[in-house]
Amino acid sequence: xxxxxxxxxxxxxxxxxxxxxxxxxxxxxxxxxxxxxxxxxxxxxxxxxxxxxxxxxxxxxxxxxxxxxxxxxxxxxxxxxxxxxxxxxxxxxxxxxxxxxxxxxxxxx
Numbered sequence: 001x002x003x004x005x006x007x008x009x010x011x012x013x014x015x016x017x018x019x020x021x022x023x024x025x026x027x028x029x030x031x032x033x034x035x036x037x038x039x040x041x042x043x044x045x046x047x048x049x050x051x052x053x054x055x056x057x058x059x060x061x062x063x064x065x066x067x068x069x070x071x072x073x074x075x076x077x078x079x080x081x082x083x084x085x086x087x088x089x090x091x092x093x094x095x096x097x098x099x100x101x102x103x104x105x106x107x108x109x
Contacts, residue, residue: 051107 048056079085
């Protein structure tokens with residue numbers, strides 16, 4: 001199948017000639033030992049913010065919870081089948097506002 005671009009017809013990458021030299025650029029050469037080895041006197045520390053610590057804790061707790069609350073699924077399925085499932089816009093709005101406030105407390109907007 002031929003490709004035509006700006007009056008040039010080719011058949012993909014095979015119609016393009018390329019040549020590469022065997023020369024190595026300076027960026028491909030390995031660094032010297034002096035450049036690559038950090039000084040023994042330098043110490044690096046990582047400090048985890050309180051927000052990151054909270055998120056880690058929340059993530060660990062969520063990891064221990066089941067992915068799907070089967071009892072809740074069964075309850076909603078039964079209500080749908082019976083025609084008794086109701087949607088409360090007030091509950092949804094309240095839940096969204098609470099989530100927004102909780103995220104603002106830990107600095108996520």
